[in-house]
Amino acid sequence: MPIDPATGLVAALDIGGTKIAGALVDGEGRVRVRSRRPTPAREGGETVMAAVEAVLADLAASPLWETVGAVGIGSAGPVDASLGTVSPVNVPGWRDYPLVERVRRATGGRPVTLVGDGVAMTAAEHWLGAARGHANALCLVVSTGVGGGLVLDGRIHPGPTGNAGHIGHVPVDLDGEPCACGGRGCVERIAAGPPLARRALENGWRPGPDGDVSAAAVAAAAQAGDPIAVAAFERAAQALAAGIAATAALVEIDLAVVGGGVAGAGEALFAPLRRSLDTYARLSFVRNLTVVPAATGTDAGLLGAAAAAMPPGAGATG
């Protein structure tokens, strides 16, 4: 069923360790129908799939379903778009799980496009957000983990397996601490929310009366001028800057878009990030790199999954 760029919709799925979101998205990036279920992440693979099918059934109940020409999935990684499988770290019941084939069957044989969640967020920012109109950009999500995706030559660059732009596992500290991925000194190991908050605590920062020891609480302290909290954000910014500089040296980006909970700290993160970029990104062709906050908000995953599945004529650039 070909998509009419003017009226055709894409069904989008955003699959994470805590929720499965679904939507019907039009060619202008409007969410027309939506559904959401918790991810039964500790259950078996078929139970997780049943939750996906329930979300799809909600969407299929809409009269708009008939105009759906394609399905886009953004999933927590690792994914393998070449095989159509996913193995999300936080969903142990899914290992090399044939999600593309299962979703294809559940949607009447419609074509299904799978990308990693970092690539999906990037597709959303490129289509509708801060990377719009940029030919070469890196988009990052800094929260419990650090993910990302690339725009190269004006298009999303998912890579052969849909994992490109995986900046969280770029090593920036040769002799750094072991990372959950099995590597060492990865950007995520330094800049994600949990290590950031842990570093503040280890260096003597103490939470307020509410006992909140999250990165958001450290951000509030940094915004209030607490020097230990400020230093914790500076270290995270340093790791992010080195990863962004690495990306710029390797693929010549001129924009980095940063979203996710840790980016919610605002200037507590962005000010030291810009300073650190000035340290690490020195070559002529990387020196003019700018860093801006993400613009697509909580629907980024859904909009990006839609963009990845949309044919070029339909407005998205994926």
Place this chain on the structure above:
Amino acid sequence: MPIDPATGLVAALDIGGTKIAGALVDGEGRVRVRSRRPTPAREGGETVMAAVEAVLADLAASPLWETVGAVGIGSAGPVDASLGTVSPVNVPGWRDYPLVERVRRATGGRPVTLVGDGVAMTAAEHWLGAARGHANALCLVVSTGVGGGLVLDGRIHPGPTGNAGHIGHVPVDLDGEPCACGGRGCVERIAAGPPLARRALENGWRPGPDGDVSAAAVAAAAQAGDPIAVAAFERAAQALAAGIAATAALVEIDLAVVGGGVAGAGEALFAPLRRSLDTYARLSFVRNLTVVPAATGTDAGLLGAAAAAMPPGAGATG
């Protein structure tokens, strides 16, 4: 003048800080005519250009010159392919020098393609060497500096200014030593020949009776089992591995091709490089990365410059 893929030739220039090499290259990668002059690197910009013109005049004296349809230049960087200018670090007389326009005029208005020397080496390896048939690869040159280039989706990816794949200035050591580029902890600052040899000397390695303190001499000592020399190569390998792992996480390469003088150390470099990659490249989509030596030898720069200028039908993939 269109190039006949069967008979048309490309004029190639390989411009470095010590020599300017030129050749007429056919669609199968054979060098049919060649010329070479020393680079008058300490002279003014016009004197350097006169040496380029002398090389071109040598080539133009060949009866084959009439079949030359295009000119390819691989130059020491930084280059700016979008502006057609070069600013080689070791040729101070050239800053934003309009090399493309000057070569175009010197070759009767033929179309001129400019890439950085790392991209040129990569084009050669992809066309005729160890990266042949690979869709996604990184090629590196490890010698006095560390350069590189990328193959993505089956094609050379020069980036907007012709500098992509610049692995030498990927930061892998957040708190590392300052680099000549102005950055800190760059791959080149750790893995290039001069810092490698300096590290061996600082740690107590002593040269033989010939007083040779080059990286090649350290390589010979490492091959003979000298533990300090072995450790110096291990540290260089660690930095290279982190840079290669960063590239794999960012753009999903499955091959790294390593050439240049330091790679001439053979297993003294490649054995610890493979071990270190096993440390830093852990994600499912990067774990099967292989590392092999470059295959195109001393003509890599010329062949790659030719490949970059050759239309797809002529055999090269650039």
